[in-house]
Amino acid sequence: MSAIPAPQIESPDVVVSRPSVWLRLARNPSVILGGVMVLLIALMGIIAAQITSFDPAEINPSNRNKTPGYEVTIRDDEGNKIQLTAHMGTDSLGRDVYTRVVYGARVSLSVGIAVAVVSVIVGLVVGLVSGYFRLVDAIVMRIMDGLMAIPAILLAIGLVSVSGAGIGTVIVAVAVPEIPRVVRLVRSIVLSIREEPYVEAAISVGTPTPLILIRHVLPNTVAPLIVQATFICGSAILVEAILSFLGVGIPPEIPTWGNIMAEGRQFFQLFPHNILYPGIFLTLTVLAINMLGDGLRDTIDPRMSKKL
Numbered sequence: 001m002s003a004i005p006a007p008q009i010e011s012p013d014v015v016v017s018r019p020s021v022w023l024r025l026a027r028n029p030s031v032i033l034g035g036v037m038v039l040l041i042a043l044m045g046i047i048a049a050q051i052t053s054f055d056p057a058e059i060n061p062s063n064r065n066k067t068p069g070y071e072v073t074i075r076d077d078e079g080n081k082i083q084l085t086a087h088m089g090t091d092s093l094g095r096d097v098y099t100r101v102v103y104g105a106r107v108s109l110s111v112g113i114a115v116a117v118v119s120v121i122v123g124l125v126v127g128l129v130s131g132y133f134r135l136v137d138a139i140v141m142r143i144m145d146g147l148m149a150i151p152a153i154l155l156a157i158g159l160v161s162v163s164g165a166g167i168g169t170v171i172v173a174v175a176v177p178e179i180p181r182v183v184r185l186v187r188s189i190v191l192s193i194r195e196e197p198y199v200e201a202a203i204s205v206g207t208p209t210p211l212i213l214i215r216h217v218l219p220n221t222v223a224p225l226i227v228q229a230t231f232i233c234g235s236a237i238l239v240e241a242i243l244s245f246l247g248v249g250i251p252p253e254i255p256t257w258g259n260i261m262a263e264g265r266q267f268f269q270l271f272p273h274n275i276l277y278p279g280i281f282l283t284l285t286v287l288a289i290n291m292l293g294d295g296l297r298d299t300i301d302p303r304m305s306k307k308l
Contacts, residue, residue, distance in 0.1 A: 021299065030295030037288035041281070045106030052099040053084050056255045060094030065271050072096070089273040091263055100255040101278050107256045108237050108285070111171055115236035116229040118175040123182025124225065128213050130183060131190025141187070144180035152177035156239055160248050170249050174236045185228055189221050223300040230293030234286045241282055257282045 025031050044051070054072075063072045068089040088097040130140040147155070152174075159173035193199060193216065202212050243249030244258025245265075252259045257278040264274020 024299045025295070028295040028299050030291045031299065032295075034288045034291030034293075034295060037284065038292060041105055041285050041288065042109055044102055045109055048099075048102045048106055052096070052102050054086075054096035054099040056095065056100045056103045057253055058095060060090075063090050063094040064092055065267060065274075066090040066094075067271070068097075068273055088277045089271065091260070091274050092267055093263075097260070097274060097277055100260050101257065101281055104255045104257045104260055104278060105281065105285070107167070107250065107254060108240060108258075108282070111167065111174070111240045111250075111256075112233040112237040112289070114171045115175045115178065115240075116233040118171065119178035119182055119232055120225055120229050122175075123179045124186055124218075124221065126179070127183040127186025127221075128190060128217060131187035132194060132209070132213060132217070137187070140183070144183050147177065148180045150177070152235075153239060153242060156243060157246070157248055160243060165249060165251050167250055167254070170240055170243060173243075174239050178232050178235070182225070182228060182232075185224055186221050189224065190217055193217050193220055227293055227297045227300060230289055230296060234289035234293070237282070237289070238286055 060072070063070075063086070066072065066086055066089050068087060070086050070089060071083045072086045072090065086096050086098065088101065091097055091100070126140060126144075130137045155177045156170075156173040159176060160169055163169045163173070196216075199212060199216050202216060207215075240249055240256065241258035241261070244256050245262045247259075247262060249258060250256050252263065260278040261275045264271065268275050
């Protein structure tokens with residue numbers, strides 16, 4: 001009698017663990033390239049005084065509208081004449097364009113980061129309250145819809161015109177149009193989480209509402225808000241440049257990429273470097289921030305991360 005073969009026991013499927021978020025970020029070329037570019041531009045603004053030789057606000061009519069690479073003669077603190085190279089030329093007032101562009105990175109990035117922080121914080125608070133409390137939701141969202149109906153640049157121009165030019169005013173004016181977008185994002189997350197069983201269980205045992213929002217709702221908004229903040233930062237830098245270019249933003253004595261281009265537009269055909277170089281840095285900065293935001297979205301969003 002032949003032996004009955006032993007049944008074959010199939011080995012369980014091997015569970016392949018998903019790589020960590022940090023590892024997925026390191027594998028994403030958009031995050032790497034965009035992040036490196038943003039860090040380099042931010043570093044340029046931080047050490048502006050160490051990598052430039054001119055005063056960004058010093059006016060020297062004898063050196064006005066010089067082409068890139070021109071040897072400019074200035075006086076040092078002791079009154080001695082020295083020659084320095086204007087790598088990006090000079091503007092109509094004899095100021096070094098390279099120095100103003102480098103210092104402009106500091107101001108433009110500061111405005112972008114400040115706008116992102118203000119809009120995210122205010123939008124997060126308003127969105128949490130609006131999404132969780134049904135009675136407040138109807139009133140708050142109608143106000144947000146009204147703000148979103150006004151074009152962002154027109155609303156910013158109106159706020160700056162009423163309050164006066166200045167860095168603080170520009171930050172508030174640019175942040176206000178961005179707040180409704182953050183509110184709608186947070187509200188949509190809260191509406192979906194509010195019906196989850198663990199939230200209903202917390203309500204049934206008498207957990208205070210602020211604790212429910214902080215413990216169960218707030219953590220689910222962190223990842224989307226990080227991604228949204230990057231896009232807000234890039235948009236804010238662009239809007240600030242538009243406001244300064246139109247003459248209703250930051251005062252001309254403070255170098256930003258927008259007012260550098262505004263001061264050089266009347267001589268653009270003869271001396272295009274006054275607009276070309278700040279325009280290049282503005283484009284690269286906004287592009288780098290958007291690339292970073294795209295990479296973060298692809299990595300953090302579970303639906304997008306499956307493609308990695």
